[in-house]
Amino acid sequence: MNRKLLYLGLIMATLTSCFDKDIFPDTPSIAFEDIKFIDTQSTDSLKLTFTFEDGNGDVGLDDGPDLLVPYQIYDLIIDSEDSVITISTDPSRISPPLFKAPVFIGENNGEVEYIFFPGDKVLFSDEDNRPPYSCDSYEIIESDTFYIARNEFYYNFHIEFQRKLGEDSYEPINFRQIFNNPDCSLGNFNGRIPYYDPEGKSGTITYSMLSQAFRLAFLDDVIRVKFYIYDRARNKSNEVVSPDFVLADITQSQ
Incomplete structure (x- = not known):
């Protein structure tokens, strides 16, 4: 239990709210903005940034009450x-x-x-x-x-890494298989976007994934990520696919 909590704690999201007066649907809508790989001496960080719109501003979960049903x-x-x-x-x-x-x-x-x-x-x-x-x-x-x-709704952010095989052909990256390890925590980069002020109906989220597995799994491969979110009402957003990238091309030194 302690090990799993520690692993999940290595996935972080930061959120900047924009208090717009625009009227949005209650089902969240998201769009890709940026992805960066932060090269460090120890654990590397892959940072995915995307924007969101949600009509009732109920994006995010609280790790207190939101550990009960239905989360x-x-x-x-x-x-x-x-x-x-x-x-x-x-x-x-x-x-x-x-x-x-x-x-x-x-x-x-x-x-x-x-x-x-x-x-x-x-x-x-x-x-x-x-x-x-x-x-x-x-x-x-x-x-x-x-x-x-x-429970699908425990995480409100879901992400899949995909390796490019050929033109318009991709396969999901199975981290457990790559490292010959059946542990569910390995390669599970889903997470919980934190709860914030419900007046924020649009904004930008940066989702950070810390791991030493990225360079070992796909250092020179062309990859992309596919992701979606749920709001508190369990409305599922659209699925978004990032542009193709190679790790070296998005790397920044810390």
Whole structure:
């Protein structure tokens, strides 16, 4: 838990609000502005800057209240008797259908607590559909490996790196595969744009991603990024694709 929190803390967003009187739709609209690679002695930084417009100014999440439904990090999978499902649960002890129950992760007297809410469960599967182990589908909590469903809305900023293969041909860059590491935190550069003054209906966001993986993964390759955001009402913006770039061409020394 501490390791994951530390990793996510290496992704930062800064936001400058513009208090315009223009009327925008409530669904956010974004546009690419700039991308830079900051070359440092230790951890490098890739900085993506984009503009946004949102009619009700509800871009951004608060890391306090916005860890609860509907922004929880994942749901536990439970059966019809509200029993949690682990990777090793005997199939004969599972009572389908399966449901998703949101989880709140808190702290009590220095101990991490995982609290799930069966009253808010929604249908997940009509049968026991557990896949083989992966960090996408399971969470290790103490000595058990729980079946989970990760929540798309935990992150309000989503980004994918793509490598150019040929003219108009690209493939997603799989950092886990490149580094032969199944850890979900590796290569997950999604993040949470912080909550700000709701009067700001347009502005500029700079999203910084700190990692030593960039130069190892695509130093001389032609790449691009595709990204989108959600507002607090979970309205999805348009998807934006950056221009092609090579790391050396966007590098600045610190």
